Amino acid sequence: GRSSSPVGLSGDHFEFDNRGDGPARYNIIHFKQVSPGEYKWINVGKYEGEHLNLNFSEISFKQYNENSLPSSVCSLPCETGQIVQYVDGEVCCWNCYECSSFQIVDPFDQTKCFNCPKGTLPNENKTVCYSLPEVYLSPTSGWALGALSFASLGVILTCLIVTVFIRHNNTPIVKASGRELSYVLLGGILLCYASTFILMLRPTNLVCGLQMFLIGFCFAVVYGALLTKTNRISRIFNAGKKTTKRIGFISPQSQLIICGGIISIQVIISAFWMFISPPEAIHYYPTRNDNLLVCKASIDASYMIAFSYPIFLIIVCTVYAILTRKIPEGFNESKYIGFTMYTTCIIWLAFVPIYFSTASNVDLRITTMCVSICLSATVAVICLFSPKLYIVLLHPERNVRHNMMLTTKYSAIRKTCNVTSQTRIDSTTQCDSLDVIERSRIFISVASTQTTLENQIKVTKQ
CATH class of the missing domain: 1.20.1070.10 (Rhodopsin 7-helix transmembrane proteins)
Incomplete structure (x- = not known):
């Protein structure tokens, strides 16, 4: 029930743990291609106790170059701007997904995308939303x-x-x-x-x-x-x-x-x-x-x-x-x-x-x-x-002022304007103002009435 460390005939110490097991000692061998068509088992390291020694120069990994080692994990960390979607039942395995063009990774929950409000756009890393500059009709446009x-x-x-x-x-x-x-x-x-x-x-x-x-x-x-x-x-x-x-x-x-x-x-x-x-x-x-x-x-x-x-x-x-x-x-x-x-x-x-x-x-x-x-x-x-x-x-x-204010039909108004026949003005002007027209309108009606009566009298005499 307890560990012991007896000495062998050669003077080496043997150690046993409390379960009666000796220390773990392993040779690590690697099956690799040494030449075209020839494969061998090669000793590439040892495991003694809790110590591991490996000769990485003797190890060849498929699809990896000499200077890189494969990761012994289920999933790699997601890149910046990606959200984490865990595989059901696994805490160490997940998938990474890009957010859409107008979304960022939720700063409080790395498993969700957050929609940027209108008037804002995500930055290049999709970590924050930045405000778009205001645009209005500038006088210089x-x-x-x-x-x-x-x-x-x-x-x-x-x-x-x-x-x-x-x-x-x-x-x-x-x-x-x-x-x-x-x-x-x-x-x-x-x-x-x-x-x-x-x-x-x-x-x-x-x-x-x-x-x-x-x-x-x-x-x-x-x-x-x-x-x-x-x-x-x-x-x-x-x-x-x-x-x-x-x-x-x-x-x-x-x-x-x-x-x-x-x-x-x-x-x-x-x-x-x-x-x-x-x-x-x-x-x-x-x-x-x-x-x-x-x-x-x-x-x-x-x-x-x-x-x-x-x-x-x-x-x-x-x-x-x-x-x-x-x-x-x-x-x-x-x-x-x-x-x-x-x-x-x-x-x-x-x-x-x-x-x-x-x-x-x-x-x-x-x-x-x-x-x-x-x-x-x-x-x-x-x-x-x-x-x-x-x-x-x-x-x-x-x-x-001019005398040719109206046609002959309105000759009564010409008298009210009290101007001489020698003065003349272009047709684009007026006599004086429409007040004159209003004052003269009575004369038009009277003159028209007189003319009508005179014509009726002539007809009666005839």
Whole structure:
């Protein structure tokens, strides 16, 4: 029951353990190929007690080179970025699997993959998720530079027109255009160009709120002023066929109040919209590799809420332009307003489909919106103000009252204008203002009535 160590005849010690077994002594032999077609058992080491001595130079392992040894394990450790899937019933055997392109190894559980949140991607080792840089429509991008250049030219041109109108504020051509509404119209045009700069700013909650308000408000100012003008023209000339009484609400002050009322509807719509859906800058992920910083309203059809009322004003203005197209051009801008509205309708008929078809490309959608707004403003500038600038700057001698205000049919009005037959003005100007037309409309009705009575008397005498 106990170990002993007797000495043999030769003097060597023999050791026995407590079970009566002697120490383990083994020769380790290896069956190997020593030459082509010849194999031998070769002694490659010894095992004595608890010590192992091997001559690795004499050992050959299949499919391993001389400098490497096979691992005597069931499974090798998984590489970085791989998860461990254990074989059922084995704690030392497992399989290694790669996580997908947008996953990392769960830092708390090496047997699971973890999905990186949107706006992030795995690093090369798939150990952490890193944030993608924010991308938004930069003012230095090609799309933005074109739109900003267009808007800058528009701002400069509008400011020049305002300067010219102020310098010639009391001349007939400026008075005839309806100074008050003309300045409102120019202010709206300036806001249209300015909205491009707001749309190109880095999205924040404040910037998004300005965008939601401004893109509809600027158009409401422009087309509200045009609607007020065309409505005034239509009421004055249509009333001449029915009554000789003076029409109400045609003074400059009344026109400004009417225009303000039209514009205030857009303000109410925008305020209600922002109350229901507050402006917000959000991260938008059209694809897994994108992290776009945008205004929430720009990724769906929400901006059309701001455009709905201006589109209605455009339609009404166009109808009025058609109804007043035959009014003598010496008295009003109906022909030029008509050109403005027809061209604007074409622009918007092109813009609306493009807006809805670019939902996946926010940069293109915003740029298209900017260009459409600037084009609409430019059409108004060219069609409504270039004829006046032509007279004021290039032919100041025509910037006087004239006697050929209407055709012979309206000769009664010519007398009320109290001008000589020698003075003449281009057909692009007006007598003085539509106030003169209204005051003179009574004379038209009286003259027409007198002519009718005279004809009846002649027929009776005959």
